[in-house]
Amino acid sequence: MSAPVVAQSRAIQAFHPFIKLNRLLADVPAGPSPAPDGEPVKLQVGEPQMAPPALIAETMARATGWNRYPPPRGTAEYRNAAHGWLARRYGRGADLIDPETQILPVPGSREGLFFAALASVGGERDTILLPNPFYHVYAGAAVAAGARPVFVPATAETGFQPAYDRLDAATLDRTALAFVNSPANPQGSVADTAMLARSIALARRHDFAIALDECYAEIHDGTLPPGALEAALELGGGTANMLVVHSLSKRSSAPGLRCGFIAGDPRWLDPLDAALRVGGAGVPLPVLAAGAALWQDEAHVAANRARYRENFAVAERVLGDLQPNVRPAAGFFLWLDVGDGEAAAVKLWREAGIRVLPGAYMSVPDAAGDNPGGREIRVALVHPPDQTEAALTRLRAVLEPELRNARNETTADGAA
């Protein structure tokens, strides 16, 4: 594997993909968009555009509690609903979690992940491990916590997941926290149970916390991505060193609700709770009530999944002959090889008013200077299927040479 790398930048904005994208396109006029209203098409953000479930409005209309500060540990109703979902989703893996003491509501996984970094770094534990490419909050949180972020390749060679067990013992002994993201943003890769178990065992051996970000766990095509709790059940040792991170943003198409939870080892969960009490917003009681209703309902989640399945069927139909692996294992992003992601994003904006994210904005160059996301663009399939079809058809018309060449280059390389 290519060597891991420590970021040079200590600026949070250095890792923020949308700040970089805005800068890239600031002076580029938008071309004619394929949308019926002529508005630019936003495929850069992983923000579900499906209508949020009616349950939210119904529950919020009945809920009380706006006159109270959000209770840091939420309500028994919320914790039990979250735990009930864990049990439906991960079976006996949920037995490892005591809903009374081991579930902490968070406004979203973003806030939980950020505060997990703040709460875990200190003393000789000054290092945070993250995959490369990565969800930008991991890097921003590491920088904000004053930690040394170590970016570990998550490329084809390792199934697009970071192999933390290949790091040297000195680095692992300095590690405060490691981020694992499965299903992963951006590549949609899924860590198997063995890989999850290896990462958890490693965290225990070197006594760091491992935050397993599973916020895309419900966006799959029928094959359930395995969860860290299932791996921990097989491994034994309860939830030692683990924090599993879940959210309603993707599962329920409700990123505006700001509602999720973190479950796991009280050794790390309790300091995280303390950090959130200092700097977090908490989850208001009416939001907890809506969240509880959503965790208990599967019908809207199945409907969401069906929409994403349709979107991927569209993607395969429109782009499948140009890119061999259009459909990721899970999640709702296309991760398309276009040779030069930045150039392709500019071209697509200028010619078609379609905004996508250059892969390089979600990754840093490795020790050899190669950016593992440099060739890609990330395309969020978060719109209804008819809009997705119109956008991808236009994307194909603009980027066909890049999509075709990329495949030929990588095939010639033997690296496809």
Ligand SMILES: Cc1ncc(COP(=O)(O)O)c(C=O)c1O
């Ligand atoms: C990998 C990953 N983790 C966490 C989040 C944050 O989601 P939220 O804070 O809405 O739960 C996102 C959002 O895009 C994500 O892609």
